[in-house]
Amino acid sequence: MNIFNILEEIEKADPDFRDRINPRRAAIKNITSFGSKVAVAALPFAMGTIFQKAYGQTLPQSVTDILNFALKLEFLESAFYTQGLAAKSLVPTGGDTTAITTMSTQEKAHVVFLQTTLGSSAILQTTQGTNGTYDFTAGGLFSTVFTNYDTFLAVANGFEDTGVRAYKGQVPGLIGNQTVLTAALSIHSVEARHAATIRQLRSLRPAGPATIKPWITGANDTGNANLFNNYVGEDNVIQDNITITSLNALNGTVAVNAATEAFDEPLTLAQVLSLVTPFGVK
Amino acid sequence: MEKTNTQTNHLNSDDSGGQKTGMERRTFFKYAGAGAAILGLVGSSCKKSAGNSPVNKNTVDLGSGDTGILNYAYALEQLEAAFYTQVIAAPYTGITAAETAILTDIRDHEIAHRAFYKAALGSGALAALVADFSQINFADRTNVLDAAKGFEDLGVAAYNGIAYLIQDAVNLTIVAKIVSVEARHSAAIRNILTTGTASPFSTFADATVIQPSALNNVANPYNGLEVSRLPSQVLPTVNQYITVNLTATKLP
Numbered sequence: 001m002n003i004f005n006i007l008e009e010i011e012k013a014d015p016d017f018r019d020r021i022n023p024r025r026a027a028i029k030n031i032t033s034f035g036s037k038v039a040v041a042a043l044p045f046a047m048g049t050i051f052q053k054a055y056g057q058t059l060p061q062s063v064t065d066i067l068n069f070a071l072k073l074e075f076l077e078s079a080f081y082t083q084g085l086a087a088k089s090l091v092p093t094g095g096d097t098t099a100i101t102t103m104s105t106q107e108k109a110h111v112v113f114l115q116t117t118l119g120s121s122a123i124l125q126t127t128q129g130t131n132g133t134y135d136f137t138a139g140g141l142f143s144t145v146f147t148n149y150d151t152f153l154a155v156a157n158g159f160e161d162t163g164v165r166a167y168k169g170q171v172p173g174l175i176g177n178q179t180v181l182t183a184a185l186s187i188h189s190v191e192a193r194h195a196a197t198i199r200q201l202r203s204l205r206p207a208g209p210a211t212i213k214p215w216i217t218g219a220n221d222t223g224n225a226n227l228f229n230n231y232v233g234e235d236n237v238i239q240d241n242i243t244i245t246s247l248n249a250l251n252g253t254v255a256v257n258a259a260t261e262a263f264d265e266p267l268t269l270a271q272v273l274s275l276v277t278p279f280g281v282k
Numbered sequence: 283m284e285k286t287n288t289q290t291n292h293l294n295s296d297d298s299g300g301q302k303t304g305m306e307r308r309t310f311f312k313y314a315g316a317g318a319a320i321l322g323l324v325g326s327s328c329k330k331s332a333g334n335s336p337v338n339k340n341t342v343d344l345g346s347g348d349t350g351i352l353n354y355a356y357a358l359e360q361l362e363a364a365f366y367t368q369v370i371a372a373p374y375t376g377i378t379a380a381e382t383a384i385l386t387d388i389r390d391h392e393i394a395h396r397a398f399y400k401a402a403l404g405s406g407a408l409a410a411l412v413a414d415f416s417q418i419n420f421a422d423r424t425n426v427l428d429a430a431k432g433f434e435d436l437g438v439a440a441y442n443g444i445a446y447l448i449q450d451a452v453n454l455t456i457v458a459k460i461v462s463v464e465a466r467h468s469a470a471i472r473n474i475l476t477t478g479t480a481s482p483f484s485t486f487a488d489a490t491v492i493q494p495s496a497l498n499n500v501a502n503p504y505n506g507l508e509v510s511r512l513p514s515q516v517l518p519t520v521n522q523y524i525t526v527n528l529t530a531t532k533l534p
Binding site for chain 2: 094095096098099102103105106107108109110112113164167168171172175177178181182183185186187188189190191192193194195196197200201213214215239240242244247248249250254255258259261262263264265266
């Protein structure tokens with residue numbers, strides 16, 4: 001960890017950063033100098049303070065709402081992987097455990113990032129589910145989620161693809177907010193990496209859906225009918241009034257599968273909430 | 283393959299998918315590996331990459347505003363589409379059926395992206411670019427997959443890094459629809475690269491593209507977030523694989 005690099009990176013992403021914290025510039029200087037003397041454990045608090053001062057007080061309500069919506073989804077995903085990894089004999093050792101552990105760690109990091117950015121406006125995890133505990137069977141729909149690895153992967157598949165769609169749907173609401181928009185997209189692409197990898201893990205399972213690819217082909221391609229609504233609209237082939245299947249490709253025009261795979265589709269906040277409410281998201 | 287190697291075609295002529303690979307085979311091998319190294323450098327460092335000085339290349343500026351940004355995206359997609367077209371036209375030694383399926387899909391996605399931007403930009407579209415992949419040894423699996431990984435990571439970082447300047451909500455959503463697919467590509471290729479190794483599925487979101495996410499490092503505010511790059515950090519790499527020198531004087 002290098003705090004000087006962090007500040008440099010912040011300035012790169014947000015040229016106004018120094019201006020935002022200008023009155024406390026001396027304080028920043030002090031923090032960077034004590035960073036070399038004081039225990040590293042003190043730094044998270046210090047950085048959180050800087051971020052709240054720089055952004056926390058100036059976030060418009062609409063942006064706070066979007067970030068709290070994202071935080072709800074990250075809480076859900078984070079708890080899901082934590083529970084999955086803790087379940088006895090669920091996730092096979094080797095590549096599967098490596099992949100799921102990476103995802104678990106990164107979802108936790110997303111939670112921390114959003115909490116830090118939101119500061120005191122962040123919703124509490126305990127407001128979700130029943131005192132913070134989710135129902136990952138979604139009322140019995142996925143009753144074997146923590147006892148059958150294929151069910152676990154199917155739910156993960158739904159969560160990750162829906163997460164990608166959820167962030168994408170909120171992007172227009174962040175136009176003009178360089179810091180938050182860039183951060184949201186930088187989480188969004190990580191979720192897409194997760195989604196592709198979950199799909200590849202599923203393709204390697206003897207009981208997995210035979211034709212599943214790292215990308216979304218048409219509408220629900222997960223082989224699980226309970227995920228139907230998570231993929232509504234993914235079969236769209238018209239982008240910005242241009243029919244992709246009418247465009248030239250190598251031999252003839254772009255195929256329908258390629259046209260749907262090449263563009264991931266957004267979901268509205270309401271659509272996403274209706275998908276995750278059965279798990280306890282509020 | 284010999285036939286393709288002597289072609290010089292426009293990148294976005296959809297019926298040809300051609301590119302310039304007119305180099306002698308010897309030179310080809312001399313540069314093999316260099317491409318991966320360059321892409322690797324960009325992929326693993328947060329620092330601005332050192333600009334390479336273009337020699338005898340015409341300069342083409344991307345322009346300003348949303349049109350400039352979409353042309354930037356169009357240039358990236360032209361590069362990727364031409365790359366995968368060549369990969370499938372002349373598959374590397376030992377390519378498996380699963381790898382062919384993945385790489386063919388990616389080729390078709392990039393061609394769809396390229397065709398979309400061309401249509402969306404209309405008369406404002408950048409002229410067709412001509413690729414120069416002489417740094418890449420298309421016969422070598424690792425070289426090709428490393429280059430693919432580099433192009434995909436570069437594309438994701440480029441989209442993530444420029445999106446904040448897009449003014450129009452439709453354009454922004456389109457870019458978001460495409461960037462997640464590029465991220466899927468990168469993950470898929472990275473997972474192919476670790477298949478059969480001692481550490482499968484260990485790189486799809488590793489520290490070369492994602493900020494460190496160890497929980498004892500929560501002080502890093504960008505924990506778990508993908509890196510993003512500005513055009514000034516992306517174009518030096520892009521320019522190594524095309525015959526003109528793209529500039530973005532009106533973009534950061």
